[in-house]
Amino acid sequence: MIGAHDDNFKSMDLLSRSRAAVWHPCTQMKQLEADPPLAVARGEGPWLIGVDGRMYLDAISSWWVNLFGHCNPRINAALTDQLGRLEHVMLAGATHAPVVELSERLAQLTGLGHAFYGSDGASATEIALKMSAHYWRNTGKPEKNGFVSLQNGYHGETVGALSVTDIPLFKATYEPLLRPTVQVPTPDARLAEPGESAEAYALRCADALEAHLAGHADTTAAFIVEPLVQGAAGMAMYHPVYLARAREVCTRYQVHLIADEIAVGFGRTGTLFACEQAGVRPDFICLSKGLTGGYLPLSAVLTTDAVYAAFWGDETARGFLHSHSYTGNPLACRAALAVLDLFEQDRVIAANRVKADAFTGILDKVCAHPRVRHFRHLGMIWAFDVHDAKPGFASRFHRAALAQGVFIRPIGATVYFMPPYVVEADAVRDLAEVLCACLDDPAV
Numbered sequence: 001m002i003g004a005h006d007d008n009f010k011s012m013d014l015l016s017r018s019r020a021a022v023w024h025p026c027t028q029m030k031q032l033e034a035d036p037p038l039a040v041a042r043g044e045g046p047w048l049i050g051v052d053g054r055m056y057l058d059a060i061s062s063w064w065v066n067l068f069g070h071c072n073p074r075i076n077a078a079l080t081d082q083l084g085r086l087e088h089v090m091l092a093g094a095t096h097a098p099v100v101e102l103s104e105r106l107a108q109l110t111g112l113g114h115a116f117y118g119s120d121g122a123s124a125t126e127i128a129l130k131m132s133a134h135y136w137r138n139t140g141k142p143e144k145n146g147f148v149s150l151q152n153g154y155h156g157e158t159v160g161a162l163s164v165t166d167i168p169l170f171k172a173t174y175e176p177l178l179r180p181t182v183q184v185p186t187p188d189a190r191l192a193e194p195g196e197s198a199e200a201y202a203l204r205c206a207d208a209l210e211a212h213l214a215g216h217a218d219t220t221a222a223f224i225v226e227p228l229v230q231g232a233a234g235m236a237m238y239h240p241v242y243l244a245r246a247r248e249v250c251t252r253y254q255v256h257l258i259a260d261e262i263a264v265g266f267g268r269t270g271t272l273f274a275c276e277q278a279g280v281r282p283d284f285i286c287l288s289k290g291l292t293g294g295y296l297p298l299s300a301v302l303t304t305d306a307v308y309a310a311f312w313g314d315e316t317a318r319g320f321l322h323s324h325s326y327t328g329n330p331l332a333c334r335a336a337l338a339v340l341d342l343f344e345q346d347r348v349i350a351a352n353r354v355k356a357d358a359f360t361g362i363l364d365k366v367c368a369h370p371r372v373r374h375f376r377h378l379g380m381i382w383a384f385d386v387h388d389a390k391p392g393f394a395s396r397f398h399r400a401a402l403a404q405g406v407f408i409r410p411i412g413a414t415v416y417f418m419p420p421y422v423v424e425a426d427a428v429r430d431l432a433e434v435l436c437a438c439l440d441d442p443a444v
């Protein structure tokens with residue numbers, strides 16, 4: 001059965017077998033009966049091709065991971081080459097060219113030294129939290145082991161990462177398993193008082209961070225933050241001055257600043273890393289998602305030479321005690337290197353700026369729709385809230401858009417468009433029509 005080609009399965013076969021055998025993520029499985037998943041046979045550029053033969057625009061880059069389209073010929077070529085050389089070797093006691101070259105290039109791009117690898121975003125968060133607390137222990141301050149994060153922040157769903165996440169749906173059920181952490185006010189610009197600018201509101205929130213750290217620096221290891229956009233909160237955007245102030249405050253109170261650029265890194269916000277827009281260098285940066293262009297699970301945490309140096313010594317336990325079987329997987333590193341090549345060779349950041357301006361113009365009609373509030377845009381992310389959304393809006397909108405060839409999954413009442421960078425204006429024009437048609441539909 002496994003050998004049979006996807007395309008040979010009728011959609012219904014695949015769906016019923018998926019329901020019977022696959023436990024889908026972040027899904028009430030009972031709901032799949034009424035709201036079946038899209039059965040995908042192939043991918044090509046920004047398109048998913050269903051087993052029904054129809055094309056669907058991957059409007060949210062397959063959970064924000066895809067940068068250069070599905071089955072990108074250049075990333076495919078790099079992986080094919082690597083497959084003939086080395087598929088994997090453990091990274092304890094061995095090393096290989098792809099991981100060395102990737103580490104060198106990431107260090108150059110981030111201004112941070114050694115790269116430690118994990119398999120997905122949540123493992124990068126775990127690594128950064130453990131590394132920060134271990135640094136303070138190695139420097140004689142073991143009581144500095146607490147963490148601060150933003151309200152509505154998201155840093156992954158493993159037990160440590162969930163402890164610094166603040167999305168009630170993901171967190172409440174597992175609360176008894178989690179370590180207590182502190183959440184400070186989010187600078188989400190939508191929460192500004194009437195007449196208050198996004199910048200003034202961000203500064204007010206930075207004061208709250210400072211007030212907390214002033215009283216708790218002795219027991220705080222790090223402040224972890226999603227720079228500029230809180231993705232899972234519903235693409236909440238905020239003014240860069242918050243990051244600049246957070247950097248100052250963290251330095252003043254000797255608390256690490258961890259930039260979780262898992263979603264926003266690699267050009268999503270218009271610069272290679274979102275922190276650049278605030279002129280900030282964090283103590284740790286977490287990277288994943290776009291890192292391999294959406295090909296393979298890989299994450300990396302980079303940190304300063306000062307942090308690295310604190311782990312140096314004769315005792316094993318002074319070193320960083322963390323590993324995953326697939327740490328630094330050569331195939332994943334080759335995919336990541338191909339992604340970095342694409343950024344350089346195609347001058348992607350500059351090209352995206354031109355594309356984004358054009359797309360924003362095309363999406364004007366969505367912005368002007370009477371149901372739309374807080375239309376916002378940064379880099380290659382567009383989002384808006386639907387002011388009169390009723391319970392179940394997200395899944396109804398998803399189904400209505402899917403019927404018209406768009407794969408998009410709102411977060412609550414927030415609809416967002418976060419496409420692979422290879423998407424073209426024609427597809428965005430069609431998307432704008434579909435979004436407006438869905439908003440016009442009284443049943444949605």
Ligand SMILES: *Cc1c(COP(=O)(O)O)cnc(C)c1O
Nearest residue numbers: 120121122154155156231262263
């Ligand atoms: C997706 C995400 C994570 C978790 O990554 P996974 O690969 O899903 O574990 C962490 N932080 C942010 C900001 C994310 O968007």
